[in-house]
Amino acid sequence: MIKLIQLKQVLRNRRFFFFTILIPCFWYLFMLNLIKVDQHTAASLKYDWFLVACLMGITGNSIVTFSKRISSGSRFYLLKARLSHYSIWHFMTDQLITQLILNVMIMMIIITVGLVLGTLSLNTSLLVSLLLLNIFGIYYSIIGFVLGLTMESSALDAAGAPLMVIAALFFVPFNTFINNSFEHFVTIIQQLFPGYYLYSIGTHLIDHASIQLDLIRFFISFCLTIIPFIMILWFKLIKKVGNN
Template sequence: MISLIQFKQVLRNKRFILFTLFIPVTWYMILNNLQGDMMPNILLSIAVFIGVIGNSLATFSKRISSEIEFYKLESSFSNYSIVNYLLSQSLVQVLLNGLIFAVVTLVATIFFRLPFSNLLIYQFILLMFMGMYFSFIGFVIGVRVDSKVIDTISFPIIVLASITIIPFSHLAVESDFVNTVSTIQKIFPGYYYSQIVNSLVTSKEIQITDILLFVITIVIDLLPLYLLIPDKKSLKMNK
């Protein structure tokens, strides 16, 4: 019930509408015009990914930072741990990321003739995993950074996060710069997500190494951040 209420509250947030619905739809239209020869499912993946990043790193982190005082009040007279708080907020994030996927897919289907297939199901599942990855990062930012600071840094963070998942090796002419960016991308799960989706779209065999590295990079990237999540006692002393 609480998660549903929070879900409805987010839908009334103009920040959510801008960063996570309007921008990804716009990106899909731009990419469709610039990369008309690219398969529509890859364009969908990029556009939805941008929306998921905006939701997780901008809207979600700001919401956590703004509501952390309420959590501290609630936890002071209950056993509601920071992990419980993370899990309840994660459920809301799954619903929101699912909405982003549905909206962009609907626009792509109606206006750009995106075909319905089983591939959309696989893309949805992969995007939900990536959504949780970025939501975890957004949660850590929210509990550690003041909301006013988040307003300032949210856009640069979104840009940097987007760079980790956009398949430049498929979009741009090969060059030293593109090769360098692609190499850096390999330490983030977004690179392997793009590889898996590309294999699905082109009907190629999915490489087991891509799946393994997708999981491994998620764990390796998030483990240090988990250590940054404060306990209830630390929260009462900070922010």
């Protein structure tokens, strides 16, 4: 019941539709219109831009709107954690389930756009990509959860667009449209984070090649880069609540 109420509240939020649906769909349509290459490369690029659109939607949902939503109710839940057995871990788990549902909804809308345009096909490659995108959505939702509990709502409200741009820098495949020293530098940084490997996995899926190595890198980067946020959650919030 609580999750249903949360979903209804989110779906009434104009900020949610702007950052998670309108911007990703516009990006997807815009980039598809720019592709002027041979057929095989176009198929790979179209899939990359589909992944980017999904990642943008996930970012808008998990980093921008989710962190603001958590921040708005953080005092209540922190107080509840002190006075009851409803821990912050429990709170985060409930919120992540809601986030999972929202991320699936966002991706379904983008997939519908791709199917209508004929740039996507319903196949195993798409299903594997959706599974990995949902895992990445959990990753960004944990980060958004920590941001929401550690930052003021007003600050998150003002930083919505900048946060989305910064988050996008970690997964937008610049090497598909530029080739210079900046791109090389950004790519090196991107390789530290799981979003980078979704593109090579997608390309390998299209080419029916092995994705084992990229999957390993994806999960290693996922685990290593999420640790600092879990530590922040533990030392600044959970430990503090426990001591009180």
